[in-house]
Every structure is written in C-alpha cells, then in structure tokens.
Amino acid sequence: MENLSLIPGKVGAAPMQNIGAYGVEIKDTFQELEALRISDGELVTFDRAACRFGYRESFFKREGRDLFVILSVTFRLDKAPHTLHTSYGNIQQELEHRGIQHPTIQDVSEAVIAIRRSKLPDPAVLGNAGSFFKNPVVDPLVLEAIRAEYPDVVAYPAEGGYKLAAGWLIERAGWKGHQRDGHGVHDRQALVLVNHGGATGQQVFDLSTDILRSVYERFGVELEREVNIL
Numbered sequence: 233m234e235n236l237s238l239i240p241g242k243v244g245a246a247p248m249q250n251i252g253a254y255g256v257e258i259k260d261t262f263q264e265l266e267a268l269r270i271s272d273g274e275l276v277t278f279d280r281a282a283c284r285f286g287y288r289e290s291f292f293k294r295e296g297r298d299l300f301v302i303l304s305v306t307f308r309l310d311k312a313p314h315t316l317h318t319s320y321g322n323i324q325q326e327l328e329h330r331g332i333q334h335p336t337i338q339d340v341s342e343a344v345i346a347i348r349r350s351k352l353p354d355p356a357v358l359g360n361a362g363s364f365f366k367n368p369v370v371d372p373l374v375l376e377a378i379r380a381e382y383p384d385v386v387a388y389p390a391e392g393g394y395k396l397a398a399g400w401l402i403e404r405a406g407w408k409g410h411q412r413d414g415h416g417v418h419d420r421q422a423l424v425l426v427n428h429g430g431a432t433g434q435q436v437f438d439l440s441t442d443i444l445r446s447v448y449e450r451f452g453v454e455l456e457r458e459v460n461i462l
C-alpha cells in the first residue's frame with residue numbers, strides 16, 4: 233500500500249474506483265468490504281471477486297452505483313518478507329537520490345510522497361480532481377504507428393495491448409499549461425485539469441471534451457474520463 237501514499241480520500245471511497253498508483257492497486261491488498269444496501273438496509277459482504285475490480289473501475293462505479301454505502305474495508309497486508317514495488321515511475325531514482333540502497337516500506341512511502349508533491353497540485357491550494365483521464369490501452373499496431381512518428385512515446389505492456397501515458401498524449405497535443413477563463417491544464421502534469429478559481433464544472437467538462445477531441449485527431453486514440461461526472 234506504500235505506493236498509494238498521498239492519494240487523497242477516505243477509505244470507504246477507495247474500492248469505488250480501485251484506486252491505484254505506481255503499479256499498485258487497492259485490489260492487491262483488498263480482502264473484503266461490508267456495505268449497507270440502501271434499498272432494504274441489509275448489510276452485505278463483498279469479497280474481491282464480487283467487487284469486480286478493473287482499472288479505475290469496480291462494481292460500485294458501474295452496476296452498483298448509488299445502491300450501497302461502504303461501511304468498512306478489510307485489507308490483508310504481507311508479513312515479512314514484503315515485496316516492494318519500486319520499478320514503476322521514478323521511485324527507484326528517488327530512492328537512489330536519497331542514498332537508500334535497502335529501502336523499507338516507509339522509505340518507499342516517503343519517496344512516493346516526494347514524487348507526488350513535486351508533480352501534482354495540492355487540492356487544498358489549487359482545485360483539481362487528480363488524473364482527469366485514464367491511461368488508454370491500445371493495440372500494438374496503434375503503438376507502432378505512434379512510435380514511428382514519436383519515438384519517445386511512453387507505453388507499458390498491459391492486458392489487451394499497451395498502456396499509453398494519457399499525460400504524454402495530452403502534453404504532445406499541446407495542452408500542458410493551457411489556460412482559459414480561470415481554469416486549464418496543470419503546467420507540471422497534463423493529466424490534471426485545474427480550476428484557478430471561479431470556473432464552473434461545465435467549463436471544466438468542456439475543456440476535457442476539447443482535449444479528448446484533439447488527442448483523437450492527433451493520435452487516433454480515444455481517451456476516457458477517469459472522474460465521475462455528477
């Protein structure tokens with residue numbers, strides 16, 4: 233769970249979109265949850281299979297939306313030896329930068345927090361919902377076509393093909409740091425839309441639509457919003 237450090241939010245919301253970061257998702261340590269069924273007040277236990285976790289997805293974000301209140305979540309954590317996941321993103325570089333050769337769980341957590349603080353705006357200071365779009369998974373042929381024109385495209389092997397970094401696509405489509413009417417695209421992480429103050433939800437949504445269109449026109453890749461639209 234150390235890789236999930238500094239993801240803002242409450243524990244009851246964590247299974248909703250199977251929160252994840254740096255190659256780890258909540259489903260990796262999830263055991264079960266207890267939820268109140270709103271229709272009849274019954275308490276229902278969901279194990280991992282019943283939650284139908286996917287990439288930023290779960291039963292509760294789809295079919296079960298607004299039907300349950302998650303009351304408690306049980307996690308199963310490793311006892312020693314614990315396997316650390318430090319190969320994703322810049323965790324390894326951050327540990328090296330700190331002169332740490334044999335990291336502890338706390339070292340990894342602190343490295344993740346430092347990386348996130350350097351890249352992501354603090355919602356208490358600058359309004360944002362974190363990553364606005366999911367990283368799209370594309371066919372190897374699509375990746376090849378993009379790579380022919382952009383050799384530095386960021387991609388990881390994933391189920392069904394290759395996961396592209398949505399932030400990279402948005403940045404390359406020219407949106408990083410874009411500003412309009414009090415809102416825009418964060419200047420350090422193009423995946424994050426920000427409200428500098430006063431912009432409406434509709435304006436932020438319209439900006440996200442413009443970004444979707446422009447990324448599709450440029451790369452032929454359809455982005456999907458990660459956020460819930462209320």
Ligand SMILES: Cc1cc2nc3c(=O)[nH]c(=O)nc-3n(C[C@H](O)[C@H](O)[C@H](O)COP(=O)(O)OP(=O)(O)OC[C@H]3O[C@@H](n4cnc5c(N)ncnc54)[C@H](O)[C@@H]3O)c2cc1C
Pocket residue numbers: 239240241242243244245246248249250251252253300301302303352353354355360361362363460
């Ligand atoms: C700066 C920033 C960085 C972020 N980084 C990440 C990241 O790295 N990875 C990631 O996965 N997410 C990330 N997020 C998104 C966010 O942190 C998660 O979605 C988090 O789980 C939201 O928690 P919350 O308590 O604020 O939930 P809310 O936003 O209040 O609720 C989210 C949804 O869950 C429902 N819900 C909340 N609690 C319950 C409950 N107990 N029972 C039933 N339904 C419930 C709500 O109705 C709503 O539909 C980031 C957000 C920000 C602002």
